[in-house]
Amino acid sequence: MTEDILRQPIAIRRWIAATLLALTGCATTSPHATQPLPPGSLYVALGSSYAAGAGIGPIVPGTPKRCGQTVNNYPRLLAERLGLHLVDASCGGATTANILGPWSELPAQIAAVAPDTRLVTVTIGGNDVGYVRDLFQTMCRGARCPSALPVTDADWATLERNMRQIARDVQQRAPRAKLVFVDYLRIIPDGALCPAVALNPDQAALSREKFRRLASLTARVARDEGAMLLPAGKLSDAHHACSSEPWAQAFPAKAAPWHPTAAGHAAIADALAGKLAPR
Template sequence: MRFVLGAAVIALASAPLAAKNAAPAAGDRYVAMGSSFAAGPGVGPNTPGTPPRCGRGTLNYPNLLAKELGLDLVDATCSGATTHHVLGPWNEVPPQIESVDANTKLVTVTIGGNDIGFVGNIFAAACEQMATPDPRCQKWREVSEAEWQGDEDRMRRIVSAIRERAPKARVVFVDYITVLPAKGACAAVPITKERLKQSQAAAKRLAKITARAAKAEKAEVFRFSDLSRSHAPCSTEPWSNGMTAPQGDGIPIHPNRAGHVAAAKALAGFLRRN
């Protein structure tokens, strides 16, 4: 599958400090942090020697970006992670922030969705439509204003923590790929119009608080949510899966291989141009 990512498309990504940023050089230390949307479970085999439950696929966008730019990757991503798990330990998984050191030149962060139950609520909405719900189904979660504010506050704290450890590193938030069809529920995402509307609102708000946190802390934001909008499930060239996923091509309601390829290619261009 070919991807044409022209200048007009790449312009959807924004960089508050574009004039001051240097493109990463070959051999630079690159730390990737975040949840499953960065870890890439099911996108290639898991990276050897990493916690199995983190699902760090060998073909996730951090690996592809590192290969494209010749960077020395430290992949700290972990499926299911929240902002709390970037800043602190998660059982046997150490804080992701500990992977950042003074030699780090680039840090990408894709985080925040699990804090507000974004994907979990999409699954819950699909469960509501089942004639016989799966016993593993969870209920729709109402997210409080305090939870939204806490999510944003911790995103800001993540940048501050990175700056303390690596003052010269570029910090780039890569926001969440679009996983919901724009024109209404489709066969790949069988939820009601109301639940789709609520989930779309959550996706927009998540992108908004990510951009706001980045701006407040003078970090950058690569708007993959915008770039992927026309590649949602049921589109001609989907970059994410619906409620099912082909074997070896990611997991449901997550980026597929094409999505990780697109993210890496566009992000490489973004880093080189800004």
């Protein structure tokens, strides 16, 4: 067969190679990805404030106040939509290290994943590389404002290694669970900025680059580790902070600046429901 392929014109050989690569990627997807989620299935949500729902509604009673879990974040909307039993371990400010290990008084988020878990969603990574931190720094005015802290290739490598470990830990703890990585909603448009996004060209370029690199890294980890991906960033291309229907907001903001809006969380929940329970 190899000799037959080599005799083909180069354009056909490239098409064959691309097709085989696509098929190989499909083969690594978890066999549980296409299985339905029965009502009452255990669902565990992991992640940072982009999962917890910073500032978009009332805090859920009985949850750690500093985590900022709101009653209308995407995990709760999804659980209600599909009739799932939710354990929300997400927490504002969390990094991948806080999913894998304890964080002060909080246990490791991954500890919430039990053998009978059937769904795990993960939105994480921005705090590891200062994505939101740098955006908050742009709100500072004056000569004493701190500059963006450098993020090295080693920092990105650590983030990727930790995200892969999260996927493997989920699969080890809950072999029958669907694992879905949900990347970050778009805030900064690729085109012209608006008054709500008052960044200078260097700040905007840095934010866009981190956004793209986070999305690329998340997609690569999901593909390689056999997980599913919800590309929230791509889905929100027309719903950035300068759009007429923003799914994320800049500054000033009614809720948390540089975070998803209630509409953004609802959109993610809708997209996940369509992915997990297609009609």
